[in-house]
Amino acid sequence: MNLPRLPWPLKTLSLASLACMATAAHGERPWWSPGDGDPLPAYVEYGNHAGRLGVLNTDGAIQTRGHAFFEPIGPTGRACVSCHQPADGMSLSLETIRARWKVTNGKDPIFHMYDGANCPHLPPEDPASHSLLLERGLFRIALPWPPRNERGDPVEPEFTIEVVRDPTGCNTHPVYGIDGQRREISVYRRPRPAANLRYVASSRFGVSPFIGKTGQLAAVDPDTGRPVNMNMMADAREPSLRSQARGAARTHLQLGTLLTREQLDQIEKFELQLYAAQVESRHGVRMDEPDGPSSLGPRNLAKGEDGVLGNNTTRYVFPMEDKWALPEGREPANEAEAHRASVQRGHDVFFFRTFWISDAMHINTVGLGNPIKRTCATCHGMHMTGMDTANGWMDLGTTNHPWALEPPESPWAKELPPLPLFKITCRADLPPHPFLGRVIYTQDPGRALISGKCDDVGAIVIQQFRALSARAPYFSNGSAANLRELVDFYDRRFNIRLTEQEKQDLVNFLEVL
Amino acid sequence: MKRLLQAALLAAVNTAVLAAPSPGTRLSFVACPIIRDTRSVPCWLSEYEGQLYYLTIQSDVSAPVQPPMLGHQVLVEGVVSDAAPICGGVVLSEVNLSVMPERDANCNTLLPADERYVIDFNPRPPGPSSGRLAFGGQARAGGVEPDRPRRQAAPPSGEQMIDIHFDFDRGVSFRHPSDLSGVLARARQVDARQARVIGHRGAHRLSNGTLLRESENIAQRRADEIASLLAGAGLTIPIQKEVRDTVDEADGFEDWRSRRVTVVLTP
Numbered sequence: 185m186n187l188p189r190l191p192w193p194l195k196t197l198s199l200a201s202l203a204c205m206a207t208a209a210h211g212e213r214p215w216w217s218p219g220d221g222d223p224l225p226a227y228v229e230y231g232n233h234a235g236r237l238g239v240l241n242t243d244g245a246i247q248t249r250g251h252a253f254f255e256p257i258g259p260t261g262r263a264c265v266s267c268h269q270p271a272d273g274m275s276l277s278l279e280t281i282r283a284r285w286k287v288t289n290g291k292d293p294i295f296h297m298y299d300g301a302n303c304p305h306l307p308p309e310d311p312a313s314h315s316l317l318l319e320r321g322l323f324r325i326a327l328p329w330p331p332r333n334e335r336g337d338p339v340e341p342e343f344t345i346e347v348v349r350d351p352t353g354c355n356t357h358p359v360y361g362i363d364g365q366r367r368e369i370s371v372y373r374r375p376r377p378a379a380n381l382r383y384v385a386s387s388r389f390g391v392s393p394f395i396g397k398t399g400q401l402a403a404v405d406p407d408t409g410r411p412v413n414m415n416m417m418a419d420a421r422e423p424s425l426r427s428q429a430r431g432a433a434r435t436h437l438q439l440g441t442l443l444t445r446e447q448l449d450q451i452e453k454f455e456l457q458l459y460a461a462q463v464e465s466r467h468g469v470r471m472d473e474p475d476g477p478s479s480l481g482p483r484n485l486a487k488g489e490d491g492v493l494g495n496n497t498t499r500y501v502f503p504m505e506d507k508w509a510l511p512e513g514r515e516p517a518n519e520a521e522a523h524r525a526s527v528q529r530g531h532d533v534f535f536f537r538t539f540w541i542s543d544a545m546h547i548n549t550v551g552l553g554n555p556i557k558r559t560c561a562t563c564h565g566m567h568m569t570g571m572d573t574a575n576g577w578m579d580l581g582t583t584n585h586p587w588a589l590e591p592p593e594s595p596w597a598k599e600l601p602p603l604p605l606f607k608i609t610c611r612a613d614l615p616p617h618p619f620l621g622r623v624i625y626t627q628d629p630g631r632a633l634i635s636g637k638c639d640d641v642g643a644i645v646i647q648q649f650r651a652l653s654a655r656a657p658y659f660s661n662g663s664a665a666n667l668r669e670l671v672d673f674y675d676r677r678f679n680i681r682l683t684e685q686e687k688q689d690l691v692n693f694l695e696v697l
Numbered sequence: 698m699k700r701l702l703q704a705a706l707l708a709a710v711n712t713a714v715l716a717a718p719s720p721g722t723r724l725s726f727v728a729c730p731i732i733r734d735t736r737s738v739p740c741w742l743s744e745y746e747g748q749l750y751y752l753t754i755q756s757d758v759s760a761p762v763q764p765p766m767l768g769h770q771v772l773v774e775g776v777v778s779d780a781a782p783i784c785g786g787v788v789l790s791e792v793n794l795s796v797m798p799e800r801d802a803n804c805n806t807l808l809p810a811d812e813r814y815v816i817d818f819n820p821r822p823p824g825p826s827s828g829r830l831a832f833g834g835q836a837r838a839g840g841v842e843p844d845r846p847r848r849q850a851a852p853p854s855g856e857q858m859i860d861i862h863f864d865f866d867r868g869v870s871f872r873h874p875s876d877l878s879g880v881l882a883r884a885r886q887v888d889a890r891q892a893r894v895i896g897h898r899g900a901h902r903l904s905n906g907t908l909l910r911e912s913e914n915i916a917q918r919r920a921d922e923i924a925s926l927l928a929g930a931g932l933t934i935p936i937q938k939e940v941r942d943t944v945d946e947a948d949g950f951e952d953w954r955s956r957r958v959t960v961v962l963t964p
Contacts, residue, residue, distance in 0.1 A: 393877070393878065393930040394874035394877050394878065395874070398869070399869035399870055399926070401926060496828045497825050497827050535824065538823045538824055542767070549871065550871040551757075551763035551872070552755070552758060552764065553755055554765075554768065555732065555767060555807070556755055559825070561824070616799065618769065
């Protein structure tokens with residue numbers, strides 16, 4: 185299927201012309217089908233509910249025909265672009281997923297039964313079989329049990345795991361379940377953006393042969409033999425862009441053979457030259473306006489330095505230079521100015537508003553104390569992305585009880601819990617998890633399914649903050665439907681007691697990243 | 698009159714209980730930590746035999762003394778100093794803190810800021826730093842650059858013994874990447890042909906006379922873990938593992954040193 189992406193006159197232009205700029209109309213949700221073959225301009229904008237997203241390819245326009253990122257590879261009909269859509273900040277929003285279901289009557293390759301359904305054994309064309317994808321934007325990730333580490337070596341886990349709740353039927357299935365033929369655990373996660381990866385994959389900060397937060401062995405890039413920052417994927421199971429591409433081809437694309445070196449080169453090069461960020465707000469404020477903040481918009485994003493800890497007042501996480509601050513006592517002259525001022529205030533809440541960070545594994549356990557009086561930027565400290573700088577998995581409570589989002593259990597409740605629930609019992613001869621003890625209930629054990637460590641249960645690699653408006657819902661399990669729910673989660677989790685104004689300012693700030 | 702004498706005696710006893718031990722007294726105790734907020738960074742305290750002791754303040758990961766955790770007791774070792782009290786606590790010097798592994802829900806005291814207590818010596822504020830980490834070193838691309846002047850030391854030669862210290866009853870943690878990298882570097886420098894990894898089980902003689910022993914299998918766990926990590930990081934020479942029990946050696950003087958692995962590198 186070849187749905188329109190650009191206004192038709194642009195399709196007749198040369199690549200050189202397209203290199204200047206292409207613009208998709210407001211409200212349009214352009215879809216890139218695998219194998220479409222149209223060129224991707226050097227710069228393109230897409231409308232979204234919060235304004236416009238800009239996608240910048242610093243190497244210029246590229247021809248997607250024959251490009252490994254865009255061509256269907258393997259029997260599923262999928263390509264990398266299937267789940268990493270330019271209009272969705274190189275991720276895949278729930279809005280887009282639902283639109284594809286509607287347009288294709290559930291036949292788009294993203295709904296492939298292997299991982300686009302709650303479990304492969306379910307009836308293919310029933311929306312209920314794909315409920316986690318259609319309701320939360322979640323794909324099934326099947327991981328081996330007992331765990332295997334980044335090198336594929338078996339790991340003796342420090343814990344046992346039981347299935348407490350199995351709404352998808354997959355974790356107790358005779359083939360796909362933990363005790364089934366394949367010995368797998370199914371967890372359900374959002375696809376992460378395949379943009380701004382120069383930052384995400386940078387190994388210029390805090391990388392050594394040993395993981396900074398735990399002292400355990402760092403993963404090694406299989407192609408270079410060097411340790412990496414382990415900031416890719418929710419569980420850091422893939423050490424490099426190339427290994428991630430291989431793994432995704434093997435699983436999501438069900439490719440029976442290996443990607444060629446040329447295909448890997450193409451994918452890696454493309455991912456390292458691509459930047460996605462919001463470029464215009466709902467109020468028409470341009471993020472790339474002259475003399476604006478130096479962190480906003482994809483062009484500024486592309487100019488930043490990778491491998492920088494930004495949690496300091498010399499190298500901010502998201503430099504704003506107070507460009508949008510209103511002089512004290514002055515009222516905004518118009519809606520745009522009011523919006524700029526709100527974004528600036530939201531930034532200041534993110535960067536300077538202290539609260540007690542408590543009982544968060546891999547942040548309160550790394551020599552800072554529990555609790556620690558700090559700010560959002562303590563955990564979200566990577567310059568330009570808001571990720572952690574290295575080895576960025578933490579348990580902020582998104583998947584572990586008691587903080588993970590769960591519908592109320594009562595005789596009157598109509599909503600059933602959509603996600604599986606696992607009971608983790610840590611070995612008695614080892615120290616317990618410092619905050620959760622030896623018995624932990626979790627929707628997704630996260631990093632622990634790779635490391636086998638009790639301390640890693642529910643620890644998830646922090647996601648980048650860019651292009652958020654293009655790719656709701658949020659958190660690895662899609663439990664925050666929008667940015668307000670994301671802010672509310674943190675407010676509850678850490679008892680921050682944000683004011684209504686602070687919450688709105690934070691949302692406005694996050695929206696324009 | 699009798700009642701007056703009783704009251705005076707009681708007051709004297711109370712004063713004796715609440716008076717801090719004299720400066721220079723070495724203390725070792727296990728208690729709940731207490732955190733007190735201030736206008737800047739919070740300070741960490743602990744109470745022992747009715748006396749409040751100041752342990753440290755919040756700073757960052759480079760701090761020489763890192764704060765304990767609410768939800769756990771802390772093993773405190775230190776020497777009573779004659780410095781002015783901080784945050785209402787008698788200051789301990791030579792402080793060594795170790796978070797006890799098991800959880801203790803009773804350790805949950807967070808005191809509000811009190812204008813009598815001011816922290817004006819904090820090297821970094823509670824939010825972002827000013828570009829420098831608290832105790833030497835600057836955050837920059839490529840990692841944390843040490844701020845200390847570097848001396849030109851003579852290259853090591855001959856057999857090398859390197860001690861790696863641990864928290865009570867714990868194995869490898871965030872404290873150890875630099876120690877482990879140091880062992881790898883030293884092995885390269887001396888062209889080591891063989892390594893011995895000696896895991897120790899330690900103990901603490903507390904100030905009240907109690908002997909606090911680590912778990913019986915901790916020496917083996919430490920030796921296994923360190924040997925495995927060094928081998929995994931590329932130390933390809935033969936690694937021999939040994940275990941030692943030093944429980945009987947605890948005497949209340951820097952007993953934290955007993956919680957260790959000694960790596961011996963032989964060229």
